[in-house]
Amino acid sequence: MHEPIRVLVADDDRAIRLVVKQSLEACGCTVTLAENSTQLWEHVLAAGFDVLVSDVLMPDGNGLDLLPKIRDLHPQMPVIVMSAQNTLMTAVTATQRGAFDYLAKPFDLDELERTVLSAAREARQNAVQTPKDEAQADIPLIGRSAVMQDLYRAMARLMPTDLTVTITGESGTGKELVARALHDMGHRHKGPFVAVNMAAIPKDLIESDLFGHERGAFTGANSRAVGRFEQANSGTLFLDEIGDMPIEAQTRLLRVLQEGEFTMVGGSTPIRADVRIIAATNKDLKALVAAHRFREDLYYRLNVVPLTIPPLRARLSDIPDLLAHFNNRAVAQGLPGKRFDGKALSRLCAYSWPGNVRELENLVQRLCVLAPEETIGEATIAQILDAEPESENGAGTWRESGLKDAVEHHLTRYFKAHGTHLPPSGLHARVVREVERPLIELALKATKGNQLKSAELLGLNRNTLRKKIRELGIHVARNGF
Numbered sequence: 001m002h003e004p005i006r007v008l009v010a011d012d013d014r015a016i017r018l019v020v021k022q023s024l025e026a027c028g029c030t031v032t033l034a035e036n037s038t039q040l041w042e043h044v045l046a047a048g049f050d051v052l053v054s055d056v057l058m059p060d061g062n063g064l065d066l067l068p069k070i071r072d073l074h075p076q077m078p079v080i081v082m083s084a085q086n087t088l089m090t091a092v093t094a095t096q097r098g099a100f101d102y103l104a105k106p107f108d109l110d111e112l113e114r115t116v117l118s119a120a121r122e123a124r125q126n127a128v129q130t131p132k133d134e135a136q137a138d139i140p141l142i143g144r145s146a147v148m149q150d151l152y153r154a155m156a157r158l159m160p161t162d163l164t165v166t167i168t169g170e171s172g173t174g175k176e177l178v179a180r181a182l183h184d185m186g187h188r189h190k191g192p193f194v195a196v197n198m199a200a201i202p203k204d205l206i207e208s209d210l211f212g213h214e215r216g217a218f219t220g221a222n223s224r225a226v227g228r229f230e231q232a233n234s235g236t237l238f239l240d241e242i243g244d245m246p247i248e249a250q251t252r253l254l255r256v257l258q259e260g261e262f263t264m265v266g267g268s269t270p271i272r273a274d275v276r277i278i279a280a281t282n283k284d285l286k287a288l289v290a291a292h293r294f295r296e297d298l299y300y301r302l303n304v305v306p307l308t309i310p311p312l313r314a315r316l317s318d319i320p321d322l323l324a325h326f327n328n329r330a331v332a333q334g335l336p337g338k339r340f341d342g343k344a345l346s347r348l349c350a351y352s353w354p355g356n357v358r359e360l361e362n363l364v365q366r367l368c369v370l371a372p373e374e375t376i377g378e379a380t381i382a383q384i385l386d387a388e389p390e391s392e393n394g395a396g397t398w399r400e401s402g403l404k405d406a407v408e409h410h411l412t413r414y415f416k417a418h419g420t421h422l423p424p425s426g427l428h429a430r431v432v433r434e435v436e437r438p439l440i441e442l443a444l445k446a447t448k449g450n451q452l453k454s455a456e457l458l459g460l461n462r463n464t465l466r467k468k469i470r471e472l473g474i475h476v477a478r479n480g481f
C-alpha cells in the first residue's frame with residue numbers, strides 16, 4: 001500500500017481551506033492547514049510534506065516571497081500556488097520561484113486534485129524542476145480574463161524550455177508581445193530576439209533573408225550576407241505570419257528544425273543553428289496544409305506547443321485594464337489622460353473589435369490626442385465606432401473590419417524592416433506590391449472569402465480583384481483562411 005500523500009494547505013480564507021481539505025481528503029490525502037504565512041513557515045519547518053498548496057496574498061505576507069526559502073529547505077517538495085490576482089506576472093513569478101504549478105482562483109476542485117496528485121507523483125520520481133534564478137523585468141501583457149489566464153499558465157510552463165511554439169490569433173491580439181514575453185522570460189533572454197514578418201518580405205528574398213547568402217549566389221549578391229538565423233544565434237527567432245512562407249523556404253526551415261543546421265543560399269557548408277523558433281499566424285495552418293500551401297511535416301514540427309490568443313471580443317472583461325494601460329502609456333508620453341464613464345465602457349464592450357487590442361490601443365491614443373473632454377462619454381465612443389462610411393466604396397467598413405489598422409501595421413513593419421535598405425527609386429511600386437497581398441487577404445478574410453463583397457470593400461472592380469488573386473496566387477477559402 002502507498003502511504004497517503006501529505007499536503008499542507010495555506011490560505012487565509014476559511015471557506016477555501018475547508019473545501020480544499022475536504023476535496024483532497026476525499027482522494028486519499030492527509031491535509032494540514034495554515035491560515036497565514038507565519039503558520040505556513042512553522043509547518044514547513046516542523047514537518048515534511050509531499051506537496052504544499054499555498055495562496056499568494058495572506059494577511060501577514062506574500063506566499064511568493066516565502067517560496068524561495070521553502071524551496072531551499074525542501075527542494076523536492078512541489079509547491080502549487082493559488083492566486084486570485086491572475087496576472088501573467090503572478091504566474092511567471094510563481095514559476096520562476098520554483099512553483100510546480102499555478103492555479104488561478106476560482107479553480108475547479110477536480111483540477112486541484114489532479115494537480116496535487118501529479119505533483120506528488122513527480123516528486124516521488126524525483127523530477128521536480130530546480131528553481132529559476134533572478135526575476136525578470138516587468139512583462140507588459142495586460143488582461144486577467146479566464147482565457148488569458150489559461151494562456152499565462154501555458155506560458156509559465158514553457159518558460160524553462162526551448163520548445164518550438166506556434167502562436168495563433170487574429171491580427172492585433174498580441175502574438176508578437178507573447179513571443180517577446182516568452183523570450184524575455186526564458187533562459188535565452190540575454191540573447192537576441194529577432195522578428196521577421198514573412199508577409200513583409202518579397203517572396204524571392206525570404207530564403208536569403210532568413211539563411212543569408214554567399215557572394216554571387218544570385219544576381220546582385222555582391223557580398224556574403226548573414227541571415228536572420230545567424231543574427232538570432234543564442235536567442236529567439238520570431239517568424240511572424242508563417243503561413244506566408246514560400247514552400248522552398250519551408251523546406252529549409254524544416255531542415256533546421258530536424259537537424260539543427262542550415263546552409264546559406266549558394267553555400268554548401270552546414271552552419272549550426274542555436275536558435276529557438278517561435279512562429280505566429282493569423283491563418284488556419286491546417287487549412288493551408290490541406291490546400292498544399294504549407295508542408296504538413298513542417299506544421300507538426302512547428303506546432304509542438306500551440307498557443308492560442310483569443311480575440312478581444314472573447315475577453316471583454318480585459319477592456320478596462322487595457323484602457324487603463326494604454327491611457328497610462330499616453331500620459332507617460334506627455335498626453336492628457338482620459339477617463340471613461342460607465343456608458344462609454346458599455347459601448348466599448350458591445351463592440352466586436354475586429355482589429356483586436358491594436359484597434360483599442362489606437363482608439364485610446366486617438367482620444368488622448370484629439371478629444372477635448374477629460375471624461376469620455378458614450379457619444380464620443382459611438383461617434384468613432386459608428387463613423388459613417390467616408391465614401392461609397394465602404395471606408396466605414398474598411399475601418400471597422402480592422403483592415404485599416406492591419407495595413408498600417410504592415411506598412412510600419414515593412415518600413416522598419418526595409419526602409420533604409422531600399423533602392424531610392426521604385427519605392428512606391430514596391431510598397432504597393434508588398435501591401436497588396438495582405439490587403440486582399442484581409443479583405444477576403446473579413447468577408448469570409450466572398451469575392452464580390454471583397455471587391456466592394458476594396459473599391460476594386462470584381463474582375464480586377466479576380467486577376468490580382470490569380471496573379472498573387474492567393475488562396476480563397478469559403479469561410480476565410
Ligand SMILES: Nc1ncnc2c1ncn2[C@@H]1O[C@H](COP(=O)(O)OP(=O)(O)OP(=O)(O)O)[C@@H](O)[C@H]1O
Nearest residue numbers: 140141142143170171172173174175176177357358
Ligand atoms: N494583452 C496585451 N496587453 C497590452 N498590450 C497588448 C496586448 N495585446 C496586444 N497589445 C498591443 O497591441 C498591439 C498589437 O500587438 P501585436 O503586434 O503583438 O499583435 P499581433 O497579434 O502580433 O498582430 P499581427 O498579427 O497583426 O502581427 C501592440 O502594440 C501590443 O503592444
